[in-house]
Amino acid sequence: MASPTHAALAHDDAPPELRHHFPDLAKQREASSLGMWVFLVTEVLFFGGMFLAYAIYRETHRRAFEGASNLLDLKLGATNTIVLIVSSLTMALAVWASGRSRKNATVLFLVLTMLLGATFLGIKYVEYKQKFERHEVPGPHFVVPQDEETHQPLPRQSEMFFSLYFCMTGLHAIHMIIGLGLVSWLVVRARRGEFSERYNTPVDMVGLYWHFVDIIWIYLFPLLYLLGRHTL
Amino acid sequence: MSTSEPVPAVRPARPDYLNASYGVRSWLLTSDHKRIAILYLITVTFFFAIGGVAAALVRLELLTPAGDVFQAETYNKIFTTHGIMMVFFFLIPAIPAVLGNFLVPLMIGAKDLAFPRINLLSWYLLVIGGLIALWALIHGGLDTGWTFYTPYSTVYSNGWVVVTAVGIFIAGFSSILTGLNFIVTLHTMRAPGMTWTRMPLFCWGMYATAIIQILGTPVIAITLLLVGAERLFHLGIFDPAQGGDPVLFQHLFWFYSHPAVYIMILPAMAVISELVTAFSRKPIFGYKFIAGSSIAIAALSFLVWGHHMFVSGQSVYAGLVFSILSFMVAIPSAIKVFNWTATLYKGSVSYQTPLLYALGFIGLFTFGGLTGLFLASLGLDIHVHDTYFIVAHFHYIMVGGTIMAYLGGMHYWWPKISGKLYPEYWSRVSAWVIFIGFNLTFFPQFIVGYLGMPRRYHQYPEEFQVLNVMSTAGASILGIGYLIPLVYFIWSMRYGKDAADNPWGATGLEWQTPSPPPTENFVETPVVSGRPYDYATGREEVALG
Ligand code: HEM
Ligand SMILES: [Cu+2]
Numbered sequence: 001m002a003s004p005t006h007a008a009l010a011h012d013d014a015p016p017e018l019r020h021h022f023p024d025l026a027k028q029r030e031a032s033s034l035g036m037w038v039f040l041v042t043e044v045l046f047f048g049g050m051f052l053a054y055a056i057y058r059e060t061h062r063r064a065f066e067g068a069s070n071l072l073d074l075k076l077g078a079t080n081t082i083v084l085i086v087s088s089l090t091m092a093l094a095v096w097a098s099g100r101s102r103k104n105a106t107v108l109f110l111v112l113t114m115l116l117g118a119t120f121l122g123i124k125y126v127e128y129k130q131k132f133e134r135h136e137v138p139g140p141h142f143v144v145p146q147d148e149e150t151h152q153p154l155p156r157q158s159e160m161f162f163s164l165y166f167c168m169t170g171l172h173a174i175h176m177i178i179g180l181g182l183v184s185w186l187v188v189r190a191r192r193g194e195f196s197e198r199y200n201t202p203v204d205m206v207g208l209y210w211h212f213v214d215i216i217w218i219y220l221f222p223l224l225y226l227l228g229r230h231t232l
Numbered sequence: 233m234s235t236s237e238p239v240p241a242v243r244p245a246r247p248d249y250l251n252a253s254y255g256v257r258s259w260l261l262t263s264d265h266k267r268i269a270i271l272y273l274i275t276v277t278f279f280f281a282i283g284g285v286a287a288a289l290v291r292l293e294l295l296t297p298a299g300d301v302f303q304a305e306t307y308n309k310i311f312t313t314h315g316i317m318m319v320f321f322f323l324i325p326a327i328p329a330v331l332g333n334f335l336v337p338l339m340i341g342a343k344d345l346a347f348p349r350i351n352l353l354s355w356y357l358l359v360i361g362g363l364i365a366l367w368a369l370i371h372g373g374l375d376t377g378w379t380f381y382t383p384y385s386t387v388y389s390n391g392w393v394v395v396t397a398v399g400i401f402i403a404g405f406s407s408i409l410t411g412l413n414f415i416v417t418l419h420t421m422r423a424p425g426m427t428w429t430r431m432p433l434f435c436w437g438m439y440a441t442a443i444i445q446i447l448g449t450p451v452i453a454i455t456l457l458l459v460g461a462e463r464l465f466h467l468g469i470f471d472p473a474q475g476g477d478p479v480l481f482q483h484l485f486w487f488y489s490h491p492a493v494y495i496m497i498l499p500a501m502a503v504i505s506e507l508v509t510a511f512s513r514k515p516i517f518g519y520k521f522i523a524g525s526s527i528a529i530a531a532l533s534f535l536v537w538g539h540h541m542f543v544s545g546q547s548v549y550a551g552l553v554f555s556i557l558s559f560m561v562a563i564p565s566a567i568k569v570f571n572w573t574a575t576l577y578k579g580s581v582s583y584q585t586p587l588l589y590a591l592g593f594i595g596l597f598t599f600g601g602l603t604g605l606f607l608a609s610l611g612l613d614i615h616v617h618d619t620y621f622i623v624a625h626f627h628y629i630m631v632g633g634t635i636m637a638y639l640g641g642m643h644y645w646w647p648k649i650s651g652k653l654y655p656e657y658w659s660r661v662s663a664w665v666i667f668i669g670f671n672l673t674f675f676p677q678f679i680v681g682y683l684g685m686p687r688r689y690h691q692y693p694e695e696f697q698v699l700n701v702m703s704t705a706g707a708s709i710l711g712i713g714y715l716i717p718l719v720y721f722i723w724s725m726r727y728g729k730d731a732a733d734n735p736w737g738a739t740g741l742e743w744q745t746p747s748p749p750p751t752e753n754f755v756e757t758p759v760v761s762g763r764p765y766d767y768a769t770g771r772e773e774v775a776l777g
Contacts, residue, residue, distance in 0.1 A: 019348075020343065020344075020752075021342065021343035021344040021346075021348070021421075022421075027420060030420050031417075031419075031421070034415070034416045034419055034420060035346065035347060035350075035413075035416045038412045038415055038416065038446055039412060041446060041447070042408050042412070042449070042450045045447055045448075045450040045451050046450035046451070046453060046454050047454070048451065048454075049450075049451050049454035049455055049484055050454060052480075052484070053458075053469055053480060056477070056480065057469075057475065057476075057477075060475070060477075061475050138465065138466065138467050138468065139465050139467070140466060156474070156475065157474065157475035159468060159474055159475075160468055160469070160474055160475050160476065163467035163468055163469055163474075164469070166467075167461060167467070167469075171457075
C-alpha cells in the first residue's frame, strides 16, 4: 500500500500475528475459536447421517448386527481406544505447553500425538486387512460369515453391518489422516518458535479438532464393538 | 489521530476496491470480500446461463405433445442439468455469496469477513465443484433429477451419478464455509454500538441462512457420499436387496433439501426488508418480528421435511405431524409479508426499479407460499404430487421470489458495487418483462398440473398443449427479460453515470462509505448510535415492534 491509511497506522505497533481486519488478538482468537466450534457442529451432523442409519438398521436387523459385531477384533479395538485417549492427553499437553511458550515441550507433545495417531492408523490397517482376508468386506466378494458360537451362517444383512463399519471407521480414519497433516504443520511452526503465551491459536484449534475426532471414536467403539456382544 | 501528510496537488483517482490493483492475479488471489463477491457474481451468472439453456430446451420439447425433439433419456438428462445447476450452483450461492459477501461487512462496519482466506477458498470450491458437476452432466449425463432418489440412482441409472455427486459434495463445503464465515463475522466483527437489535435485517436474514447452511449441508454431503459408495462398492445402505431402505435416503435428502429451500428464500426475504423500507422512506414496521421470524423459519425448516414424502409410504401419523408443522412455517412467512405491507402503508413510496422487483417478490412469493399450503394438506397432495402443480409452486417461490429479490438487490446495490448508475428506463422495462414472462410461464403450470399432467415426462396428452404453449411462450419472454439487465449492467460499468455515495438517500452503513468502497471499507471505523432504518417521516411513528 502506497500511503498508510488510518487503519494501517493504528496497527503500526500491532503484533505480527494480527490480521489487518481485527482490532486485537483477543478478538481474533475469539473468532477462530467460534469458527472451529461451528465447524465441529457441521462435523457432528456429517457423522450424524451414518449414526442414524446405524441406529435404524441395528434395530431392524438386530441378530445380523450382533452376530457380525462379534466378529470384530475386540482387543485391537480396545487398544486403539486407549491409544486415542492417550493422544488426546498429549494433544492437550501440547496446547498447554505452547501457551506457556515452552517450545521444546510443545514439539515433543505434538510429535507424541502424531506417533499415537499413526499407531492408531497402523492398528486399523491390521484390522482392515483381516476383514479383507476373511471376505468380510461388503461387495461382490463378501461371504456371509458364520456365527462364532452356533456356526450357523449369520443373516444376510450382516453385510449391512460391515457396510456401516467401513463407512464409519473409514471416514473416521480419513479425519485422523487430516489431523496428522495438521499436527505435522504445527510441528514445523512450533520449531520455528511461532507459538507463545501471546499467540497459540493454531495449536488450540487443531487441538479441538483432534479431541473431536477422538470423541467420534469414543462413540464408534461401543456401537460397533461392544453393543450386544456375547463373546470376548 | 490525523496524518500530517501534505495533500498532493493533483489528487489521483480515489482508491477503491476495484482500482486498488490490476491484473488477473490480483483478483484470483484476493481476500477482499468485495472482490470475492464479484468473482461469485460472475460464477453464478455463468451457472445460471447453463441452467437457463437447459430450461429452454425443456420448454422446447414441451411445445408439442409428442416427444419429438429429444428422446426420453436425453430429456431426463436435460431437466436434471437444469435442476442441479439452478439449485446447487445458482440459487443456493446467489444471494448469500454475492450480495451477502459484499454487504455483510459493510453493513456492520467491519473491514472484512472474519476469515477472508476461507472466503476465497469457498469460491474456489464452488467453481471446482460446479465445473466437475457440469462436466459430468454434459459429458456423461445424469437422468435421476436433482433429487437422486434411490434405488434408481444407486442401482439402475446409467448416468454419471458419482461424478455429479462429487461436484455437489465439493460445492456443499463452499456453502458451509460461507455460512460459517457469516456466523462468526456477525458474532465478532460488529462495529462499536452495532448491537444485535441495531443490525440491519439483511444481516439477520444472512444469519438465519447461515444456521441452515451449517446444520443442513453436512447431511446432504454424507448422503451423497453414501450414494456414491453404494454405487462404487455395492454397499447396501439404501438397497432393499441387502436389507437397506430407500426411504431412508428420502429422509436424509429432504432433511437437507427442505431447509435448503429456505437457504434460497431467507436471503431473498432479507433483501426485500431492505428495499421495502428504503423506498417507502419509513422505518420498517415490526423490526423485531421480521428478525425473529427469520430465526423461526430457520428452526421450523428442519421439522417439515416429511411433507415431500406423503406418498412415499411413511406412516400416516408421521404425515399428519409433518403436515401440521408445514402449516406452521406459514406463520413466520406471513409475518414478514404483513410487516412489509405495513411498511409500505402510508409510506412515501417511490416506484423505482428495486421496489418494482420487491413488489413482484411480495406478490409472487405469497402466491407460491399459499400453494405450499395446498401441498401441505395430506389429501390434496396425493392428487397433485409429482405433477406440474409442484413445478409451478416451487418456481413461484424460487424464480418469482428469490430471483426477483436477487435482481431487486442487484439494482439497489449496483451503484455501491460498481460506482455506476444503471439506465433507469431499461431497468423498468426489464422488471415488467420479467414479471409478465414469469407469470405467463408458470401460472398455466398450476392448471395443467391440477388437471393431471405429471412432471418429468417428455411427452403429454394432446389436451394439455394450449397451456404448455403458453408456458413456452412465457419462458421465451422471461429469457429476454433476464438478458436485458445482463446487458445494461455490463454496459453501465463503462458508460453509466457515476453514482453518488448514497444515491437512494438510504440509511445503513454501506451508504456512508464511498461508491465503490475503498478496500478497507471505512476510512474510520464507524460507531453506531441508533436504530436502523431511521427515516425521518415527519409524523409520529406508531411504535410497535
Ligand atoms: C409456506 C411454505 C411452504 C410450504 C408449506 C411448502 C410445501 C411444499 C410441499 C408439501 C411440497 C411437496 C409436494 C410434493 O412433492 O407432493 C413442496 C415441494 C417443493 N417446494 Fe415448497 N413449500 C413451502 C415453501 C417453499 C419455498 C420457500 C421453496 C423454495 C425456495 C419451496 C420449494 C419447493 C420445491 C423445490 C419443491 C419440490 C421439490 C421436488 O420434488 O423436486 N417451497 N413444497
Ligand atoms: Cu419442503
